Amino acid sequence: MVLTPRGLRVAGRVLACSIGRSGVTAAKREGDGATPAGIHRITGLLWRADRLPRPAPWAVPIRAGDLWCDDPGDPSYNRLVRAPFAARHEVLRRADPLYDLVLVTDWNGPPARPGAGSAIFLHQWRRPGFPTAGCIAMARPDLLWLAARACPGTRLFVPPGLAGRAGVAGRCAGQAPSD
Template sequence: MKARLTPAGLVIGGRRMPVQIGRSGLRRDKREGDGATPVGALRIVGLLWRADRLPRPAPWARAIGPRDLWCDASGHPEYNHPVRAPFPASHERMRRADPLYDIVLLTDWNFPDAKPGRGSAIFVHQRRRLGFPTAGCIALRRADLIRVARMLRPGDVIEVPMLASHRGARRRDVTV
């Protein structure tokens, strides 16, 4: 199955769902920390979920444990890969206090053969609130995220084209 980002939202299986993208809009030349959502075909490579908060969204989902992290240290050999605590290099906690990572679709952006500085942790996850951009991920309402997690499988693609209205940081409100 394919999903596609459009000016009207994420379109998948004939449904359109509103999304949030990176605070810096869309970029072809994604770099670590730039706040942009990368343009391209983002292949789904995994699905994580908080088993202590909600039922398994799909049979292939893997539970997020308390020691699960994601390395975002550009010069580290584990850059843009899952790691376990304790981990000395810069990382993101996958088991967050807020609900943003209760369900996480992992993409193949700069993975598994990560190039230093090209960007890490480009996920599809729950949005914070309407109009609040991400650090580069794609974020959906919880109900829509659960629906997408049930529809997509490993190897499916989310197409992110360059949308004229979302180039660079020209718009603060990056809701599409």
């Protein structure tokens, strides 16, 4: 997988996607709204079993109480944690569909460097062209197609040459998967 100005290139296709509201950066910091440049690997696949069939054999269901720690001062920074959890976190079992299916990347760990950014996922977008807080987001059919083909260790390349480009990759560009 390679992020391009037109979208996410995968297996000869270009999937329209959104990136962080601050574009791509080579100097990622927690809360900067940027998508980190570099070579990342897919390390996890989480899904809402109450909303979707299992997307791949290695997928792990998102349970009530599953959270992602985004507090740089906490030892669990940039990791899946369970409620109750006092440190700052994101709720993974959301009311909206954005995290119904989540490909987790190895950005910043393990071990995580405090403040270097957390929760860099591939997930469903809010709508075409709507930027993220640093993740890569796409249409649900494209995400399902991708999740069925990705496996642990799949590489995601976000070229440093994209740094400085604001907001969105593949704004309504790219091709929908045909199979």
